[in-house]
Amino acid sequence: MKIGGFNKLTTQDFPGNLACIIFTNGCNFDCSYCYNRDLVDNKAEEISEEEIFSYLNQRKKMLDGVVISGGEPTIWNDLIPFMEKVKELGLKIKLDTNGYRPDVLKEIIDKNLVDYIAMDIKTLFNEYYKIINKKIDTDKLIESIKLIKASKVDHEFRTTIIKGFHTVEDLDKIVDVIDGSPYYLQNFRMEDTVNDKKLFGFTEEELNEIKEHFKNKPSVTVRYV
Numbered sequence: 001m002k003i004g005g006f007n008k009l010t011t012q013d014f015p016g017n018l019a020c021i022i023f024t025n026g027c028n029f030d031c032s033y034c035y036n037r038d039l040v041d042n043k044a045e046e047i048s049e050e051e052i053f054s055y056l057n058q059r060k061k062m063l064d065g066v067v068i069s070g071g072e073p074t075i076w077n078d079l080i081p082f083m084e085k086v087k088e089l090g091l092k093i094k095l096d097t098n099g100y101r102p103d104v105l106k107e108i109i110d111k112n113l114v115d116y117i118a119m120d121i122k123t124l125f126n127e128y129y130k131i132i133n134k135k136i137d138t139d140k141l142i143e144s145i146k147l148i149k150a151s152k153v154d155h156e157f158r159t160t161i162i163k164g165f166h167t168v169e170d171l172d173k174i175v176d177v178i179d180g181s182p183y184y185l186q187n188f189r190m191e192d193t194v195n196d197k198k199l200f201g202f203t204e205e206e207l208n209e210i211k212e213h214f215k216n217k218p219s220v221t222v223r224y225v
């Protein structure tokens, strides 16, 4: 597994837990709005597993867990052995994923290697190609959603919302698919690393309108930043 980023401490990324985050290189999607191009394009300088485990061994009593993000972690065949090693230290794991490897997710869930899963749902399934710039088998995404929902693992689904791509009607349909699971709408923000400079997020006023639209759906949360 190629690791291209490592934040030693976060209170924000693993709900209720003090954690570190590792970012794996590489991805099976190619999203126009991706902030992590250096990871996706395999340009991020590699950080060794030895370095990560040296830190985890020193700090395992202080940390609650490890977030594994990317890129897309599930593309790596040695993700599961890596997670097993983290678990042997008594640490919890949160996995961020785009959901395109349900086979890997199933094994991870079956082996009790994960404590929290955050899965991106980019948009309506028939429109995925517009955001990820690839034609994919969207049945795999549906399979992952079903697996996650059927598991006892804490989880959330989330969509980065982009003006001109996402309408409230689209979001209503996604809310129906995930059927009561926690769902976060994260506003797109432009970064230097984003390839498509023509993308926009929603204004605060528009976000307020989206929030108002979902006021009777407590599972839906609008994140402004």
Ligand code: SF4
Residues within 6 Å of the ligand: 027, 028, 029, 030, 031, 033, 034, 035, 036, 040, 070, 071, 072, 098
């Ligand atoms: S799935 Fe995530 S990491 Fe991969 S290209 Fe899209 S935004 Fe970037």
